[in-house]
Amino acid sequence: MKQRSLIILLLFSMTVNVAGLGFFFGQQASARAVGDATRAYPGWVRQLPEQRRAELRPILREQNRLNRPERRALRAQHREVQTALLAEPFDLAQLDRALDTLNHQLEDNQRRRKAAFLEVVQALSKAERQLLALDLNRGERMSSKLRARPDKRG
Numbered sequence: 001m002k003q004r005s006l007i008i009l010l011l012f013s014m015t016v017n018v019a020g021l022g023f024f025f026g027q028q029a030s031a032r033a034v035g036d037a038t039r040a041y042p043g044w045v046r047q048l049p050e051q052r053r054a055e056l057r058p059i060l061r062e063q064n065r066l067n068r069p070e071r072r073a074l075r076a077q078h079r080e081v082q083t084a085l086l087a088e089p090f091d092l093a094q095l096d097r098a099l100d101t102l103n104h105q106l107e108d109n110q111r112r113r114k115a116a117f118l119e120v121v122q123a124l125s126k127a128e129r130q131l132l133a134l135d136l137n138r139g140e141r142m143s144s145k146l147r148a149r150p151d152k153r154g
Helices: 002-034 050-086 092-122 126-148
Strands: none
Touching: 050 092
């Protein structure tokens, strides 16, 4: 009887510990997932002082929030194009319509992203715009390095 009680107590203790660990790690993961909106942004934003990032954070969060449905819609339209490509019998008109719809969505997306970019840039100081310009140039330098050494491409 005493041994059975100890086993039950041990199992209860292990269950509480595992649940506690799960709760702890779940909290840590959700804190990282929500976290700082600037972490998902390029290096120039992360280079800004914390106070300045805090000032820009509402703009960046709002842009991230507005982009979510847009990304879902683009993924859905890409699936439509894939469906049209794989359809049997193949229907060229269906593929053409799917590509036209995708093109319109991409054009709308580009216009919204331009407006969002201008909103962020308008809130930047001259030094911050210089950081942004350097960061944009970094991508060009990276691609020229890859072109110079084609054997290093993944």
